[in-house]
Amino acid sequence: MTETSRETEQALHLYRVFSRAYRSVTEHSLRDIKSHGLHPTEFAVLELLYHKGPQPLQQIGASILLASGSVTYVIDKLEKNGMLIREPCPKDRRVTHATLTQKGRSLMEQIFPTHAEVIRLAVSGLDEQEKKQAIALLRKLGTEAAKRLK
C-alpha cells in the first residue's frame, strides 16, 4: 500500500477540484471566443493590446506564456488579418512592438463587453462575498506556488 499523508490527500483533492473548476469556467470563455471566429491565443493577444496598449513581442510572449516561435506565428496571422501592425522600436532596434489597428480595436470594442458578460455568468455560482473569499485564497495560492517555481 502506498503511504500518503492526510495533507497530501487533501492537496491532491484540492488540485483535482481546482482543475475541474478551471476547465468548466474556461470552457465558457473558450466557446465565446470561438463564436467570434478567434482562437484563444489570438484573443489573448488582442485583449492584452486592447487593455495595455502596444507591447514588445517579447512582452506578449511573457504575458500569455507563449514560446517566441509561437508569438511570431500568431502575430503574423493577426497582422495578415489587419488586426494589428508591427512597429520597429526606435530606441532598441532588436525590438518590435505590436499595435492594434483601428480594425483590431473596433473588434475588441465590439466583442469584449459580451465576453465580460460571459465571464460574469461563468463565475456567478458564487455570490459577491464568496467571490471575494475566492479571490483572496486564489491570490495567496497562486503567489506562493509562483514563488516555489524559481
Place this chain on the structure above:
Amino acid sequence: MTETSRETEQALHLYRVFSRAYRSVTEHSLRDIKSHGLHPTEFAVLELLYHKGPQPLQQIGASILLASGSVTYVIDKLEKNGMLIREPCPKDRRVTHATLTQKGRSLMEQIFPTHAEVIRLAVSGLDEQEKKQAIALLRKLGTEAAKRLK
C-alpha cells in the same frame, strides 16, 4: 467609455486571479511530469488507468477531455512504449479497453508518490483550513459553471 458593472469587474478580477493561480500551480505538475520524460496527456492517461483500472478508450477521452482521434494517437504511443495494451471488449466488439502493463504500473508506482509530493508543495501556500475553504468554493464555482454549459 465602456459601461461595466461592479459585479462584472469583480468577475473579471476573479477570472484573472483564477487563471494566474492555475498556471502557477499546474506548472509544478507539468515540470514534474516532463522530468520523467512524459507528456501531460500521456501522464493523464496513465494516472487514470493506474487509479481506475482498465478503461474503454471512449471513457479515457471523456475523462481527460481529449478528442477521439487524439486518444488513438496517445494510446498508440503508450502501447508502443509498452506502458499499456489494447484489449478488445468481449461483450461489445466496438469497444477497446486500455490496460496498464506491469511496466506501466511499475512506472506509476515509482513516479506517483513523487508527483503527489510535488502537488502537495505546489498548494502548500494555503494552510489546512484555507485549503478546506478553497475546495468548498472551487467545487461550488465549478459545479455551477458546468451547469451553465449545457
Place this chain on the structure above:
DNA sequence: CATAATTATCTCGAATTCAAAATATACGAA
C-alpha cells in the same frame, strides 16, 4: 575600442491537437 555575453525576433522541423470523414459494430423498430 574589441570581444563576450545577453536579448529579441525569426526560421525550421517535429510533436500534438482537433474536426470531419470512414469503418465497424450494436441495437431498436417495422
Place this chain on the structure above:
DNA sequence: TTCGTATATTTTGAATTCGAGATAATTATG
C-alpha cells in the same frame, strides 16, 4: 430479418505549439 440510428474507434489533413538554432542588435567587460 432488415433498415435506420447510434456508438466506438481509426484515419486523414490542417492548425497550433514548442524547442533548437540562426540572425541581428544591445550591453557589459576588459
